[in-house]
Each structure stands twice: as C-alpha cells, then as structure tokens.
Amino acid sequence: MAAGTRSRTGASAAEVATRIREAIFAGELVPNQRLVEADLAEAYGASRGHVRTALGELTVEGLVERIQNRGARVRSVPLEEALEIVEVRAAVEALCAARAAERVTDEQAERLRGIGRRMEDAVREGDQAAYAQGNKDLHGAVIGLADQRTAAATIDRLRAQAVRFQYRLSARPGRSQTSLPEHLAIIEAVCARDPEAAARAMREHLASVARAIAESARD
Missing domain, CATH: 1.20.120.530 (GntR ligand-binding domain-like)
Incomplete structure (x- = not known):
C-alpha cells in the first residue's frame, strides 16, 4: 500500500509522519526521546507498518534517527x-x-x-x-x-x-x-x-x- 494511502483501519503513513513532525516542531517530542512503534500506532490510530514507514520518512528528513537494536528516537542536533x-x-x-x-x-x-x-x-x-x-x-x-x-x-x-x-x-x-x-x-x-x-x-x-x-x- 502506498505511504499516502489511508488504510481501512486508521491513519495513513503520511498522516502519521505529519503528526509526528508537528509534535517535534511544537516541542512535544523532545531530542533523544524514544519513538516506540506500538505506542505511536495506538496514539495515532495507525498500523505499525504505517508508523514504521512514517519514521523512515522522518529519518530521511533528519528529524528522527534509528539506533541499532534500540529502535528510533527524535534526533538531537549538536x-x-x-x-x-x-x-x-x-x-x-x-x-x-x-x-x-x-x-x-x-x-x-x-x-x-x-x-x-x-x-x-x-x-x-x-x-x-x-x-x-x-x-x-x-x-x-x-x-x-x-x-x-x-x-x-x-x-x-x-x-x-x-x-x-x-x-x-x-x-x-x-x-x-x-x-x-x-x-x-x-x-x-x-x-x-x-x-x-x-x-x-x-x-x-x-x-x-x-x-x-x-x-x-x-x-
């Protein structure tokens, strides 16, 4: 399913990416804060697959980073x-x-x-x-x-x-x-x-x- 396509059961990956991005802009998600797929899926009413896709998009944008064996977190800029x-x-x-x-x-x-x-x-x-x-x-x-x-x-x-x-x-x-x-x-x-x-x-x-x-x- 394309990232911008809404599933029948919840928010699309694009919508999840937008909401996480806005939360980072607003300071609601802070640098080094862990981004747990299961928690985000529940908070945004999305599948874990869509959350994973959204986090990948935000990683490309430089807002999120993935830590090996530890998942994703909000990237801290030096x-x-x-x-x-x-x-x-x-x-x-x-x-x-x-x-x-x-x-x-x-x-x-x-x-x-x-x-x-x-x-x-x-x-x-x-x-x-x-x-x-x-x-x-x-x-x-x-x-x-x-x-x-x-x-x-x-x-x-x-x-x-x-x-x-x-x-x-x-x-x-x-x-x-x-x-x-x-x-x-x-x-x-x-x-x-x-x-x-x-x-x-x-x-x-x-x-x-x-x-x-x-x-x-x-x-």
Whole structure:
C-alpha cells in the first residue's frame, strides 16, 4: 500500500509522519526521546507498518534517527550543526526576502507592517508568546510572498532540526528586544520593494540568531 494511502483501519503513513513532525516542531517530542512503534500506532490510530514507514520518512528528513537494536528516537542536533543550519537558512531565507520584495503588493505590505506593530506591542507588554507568534507569522509571510515552494520546504526541515535551540533562544532574556529591530528592518525593506536590502536584512537577522545560539550554549 502506498505511504499516502489511508488504510481501512486508521491513519495513513503520511498522516502519521505529519503528526509526528508537528509534535517535534511544537516541542512535544523532545531530542533523544524514544519513538516506540506500538505506542505511536495506538496514539495515532495507525498500523505499525504505517508508523514504521512514517519514521523512515522522518529519518530521511533528519528529524528522527534509528539506533541499532534500540529502535528510533527524535534526533538531537549538536551545536555545531545547529549553527550550520542557521547559516544555510540565512542563504535560503535571504533569497525568499529578495523575491518577496519583488512581488509584494500594497495590501501585503500593510499586512507585514501589521505583524511588525503586533511584535512591537508584544515587546512593550512583555508578552513573549505573542512575540514568538509574530516572529513565526513574519517569517512565514515573507516565505509565502516569495512563492518558492522548494525553499519553503527546505526552511521547514532546517528549522525543525534545530527546534530545541530555537526554544532555548526564545526564552533568553532580552532576546526579543534585540531581534525586534532586525525584524522591522526586514519588513521595511520588503515593503520598500528593495530586494538587496531585504536579503541583507534577513542575512543580518539570522547571523544575529547564530551568535545568540552560540552565546546561549556557552551560558
């Protein structure tokens, strides 16, 4: 049976892979956590065969690793690899920012500025959850405007692999105050329809993310 085909008795392998992937993105499944096929089959209402296929797909994506004679677990990314991931993200997201600046409409520009205002409000009110959502919304909006599906899929995989560093960074005191002007610079460059400035602002922001991750690891 194909991975994307639903069985008569439960979730397809593709659906199981999506749910595990989302749980990793959300931090519900943490690095080094064991992924027991029988438990996942029961939790997701799927056959063990579909769970096995889903874990194989996620292994290819770099989210899961298989340990000989011990089954599968959520892959833990070391600091050095996390920094490499941010470097690659910077290159890909800079491309997306440049494309967004070329394509943005007046209505879309106002939406981006609205996200920026919400992020400013969140920093002023000390609402970390709202700021994190604004961060997610902004990056997602820029990637969406770029209309680069391959880039979007690549960024999703890269961000998921380094998710524990992102959570650690989001909780770092003062980080939102540092990153807010970086995000606002991205917004203004895209809205000004300046591809070079948009790409530069995105690269500078993600270089700042890499430095903060390294500092957090040292602390």
